Each structure stands twice: as C-alpha cells, then as structure tokens.
Amino acid sequence: MRLINCMKIIATIVVVILMFSCKTIPTVKSPSLVGQPPEDTTVFVVDNEPSNESIATFLTEYLKIKYKDRDFSKFIYVSIKHQKLYLIEKDSVRFKFPISSAKLGVGNVQNSMKTPIGLHTIKHKYGDDVPLAGLFKSRVYTGNVSPIYAQKIKSPTDDVTTRIMWLQGEEPGINKGRNIDSYKRYIYIHGTSEEGYIGEPASHGCIRMKNTDVLNLYEVVDEGTPVLILKY
Template sequence: MEKIYKIGYLLLLSAFFTDISSQDIEIIVDISDQRLYLIENNDIIESFPVSTSKYGEGSIENSFMTPLGLHEIKEKIGKNAPLNTVFISRIETRKQAQIIESPLDTEDDFVTSRILWLDGLEEGANKGPGIDSYDRYIYIHGTHEEGLIGQKASHGCIRMFNEDVINIYNKVIKGTKVYIRA
C-alpha cells in the first residue's frame, strides 16, 4: 500500500513539473527510498538506486547534507569520459576508479563517470548565500563506493552506480528539473 502511495505521490509531483518545465523528462530523488525516478510525460519510465548524504538533509553550506526542493541541471560534465573515470574539481583525470562492491565507506569520495551539477531554484531554501546548491557543488554523479548505493553514504551529493549515471546523463539536458524530497 505504501509503495502505491509513493508512486501516486511521485506522479503528482511530475504533474507539478508540467507547469514549470517545457521538457518531457524530469527527475525526482526520493531520499526515503534512496531512489531516483526518471519521469517522462508524467510517467515513471525508470528508477535507479542512489545514495544521498549520511549527514541527513539540509542546505547549509559546509553541512555535507543533501539539499531538498526544486533544482535544475545547470551543467553536464564528462560526456565522453570512459566508465569509472575519476574527476577532480570537475576535471577528467584519465584515471579509473577501483570500484568497491562491498558496503565499505572509504576515506575517499571520488566523483566518477559523469557529473550533473545542480542549481537550486528556491530562493531562501536551496538558492542564495550560505545555502546555495550550486555553490555547494551538489551533483548527481558516479561513485567508486558502489557497495553503498541504496543507503545514505554521501557527503551531500546524489551518488549512483556508474552505468546508471551515464544512462541518466544521456537522457537529460541542461535545464532538466530535479526535485529532491525526504
């Protein structure tokens, strides 16, 4: 019953997107499910496991929390990078990450394969001084810690399996709306 309710809620959110976006594709990140939903024409077309912040939800600068609310993809980085490529400061290093498939939290926080850099759209909630998602470098990206996908483990970003983030990257454009909910 709860699953049906959540899907209904997600479809209601996707109807909300129709009023704010002329695009056919939107993204909903549901932190309670640790899932990312790809919505097209108000239908869920794909669902992917994700990993959001192990520090919880919030927008405060340097909190390492995942921000909530409405965002858009401001930048897409890594178009032709090979699978598992490591990025440092959004620059492709040409190094390949060693993928950890067990649920091991390492000291490293590699950004891998693709980057979808988010910009908050809600002034005072995820946009503006001290709370700005773009200034906080909040991304949807691949990770070397794939064994932690499906549980809260990130430092604020939305982590995905590397193949999944490439899949999403190829389906969205700059300006695609992303709604993050708890």
C-alpha cells in the same frame, strides 16, 4: 449410554493433554550461521514504496500547480526516504535507480554535508567521453580509472566517477542564495567508487549513483532538466 459418556471423558482428557503440551513447547529462534552475521533488521525504508504510476501522476500534477511557469514534461525526482531516483517523462516513470544521499540527512546550509531539498535544475554536465569509473578532480577527468567497491568498503577519498550533473537551486531562500546555495555547495549527481553503499545514506551531500546507472541517466537528460529532491 455408558459407552458414550466414556468416549466424552476420553476426548476431554485428550484435549487437555494437547493444550498443556502446546504450552510447554519452548519457542526457539534459529541460530545465526557460523561466520555469518545475524540478519540486520535496521532498514532505512520502513514502509512500501508507492507505485511508479502514482508517483508520476502525483508529482507531475503537484509541479504543474506549484511552478506554473516551468516545463515538467521530463524531470528527475529524488526520494530521500526511499533512496531512489526517478526519471519521469510524459507522466510516466521512464527509469528508476537506487541512489545514496547524505549520511547526515537533509539540509541546505553551506558546509552541512547534507543533501539539499527542493526544486533544482541540471546546470552543467561533465564527462561525455570519460570511460566507466573514470576519476574526476574538480570536474576534470584525471585520466585514471577508479576501483569500484561492490561491498561496503570506504574509499580513501570521496571519489567522483563516470559522469557529473551539477545542480543549481531554483528556490531563493531555500536552496539558492547566501549560505544555502546548492550550486555554490557543489551538489552533484555523480558516479561513485563506493557502490556497496548505494541504497542507503552515505554521501557528503551529493546524490551518488552506480556507475552504469549514472551513465544511462546522463545520456537521456539535458542541461536545464528539473530535479526535485524531497524527503519523501
């Protein structure tokens, strides 16, 4: 009996020692490596993206209900929240690309330098024979090729490269007419020299894409293809 009691006392002492020793162990954060900035915890997207299947199904049904007179067998969806562009065809996501929308957020007013929301269409396409990273000025190929900045480096100019898809607003009072007209604001989907900023808001209103991505998208869409831009 005495042996059992002694064993119980010893066990109790061991538990108490372990409890106090655990409490006195300080929590130490791993230091940042020399010459390397600490990990950036500021992320534009704070929750998970919905699946491709759910996006395609929901948006196709939504568009058919809201715009009954339009054909949505193939359309582009731009998610400002997730900084992604989806090409949806026959209720499935055919392509998904990272993009960069306006640094100042969403807005439809002239000279706001914001990305307009709502339903658009591709009004014009430019760049059929332009080489990768070919530089445009007023939608005309200059004959020059722009350097591509893979890191977060600002170009001295707001370069438009490779391909252009000029958008026209389709919703009067929202993105068409008066001082809220996307077409008159020269809102494009286009390539950029600032590829290091793709995936976060950085443009002056347009939808920027990586040069190989905008080339691939250009080849599979036509003038008249619907483009839905939403904050979500």
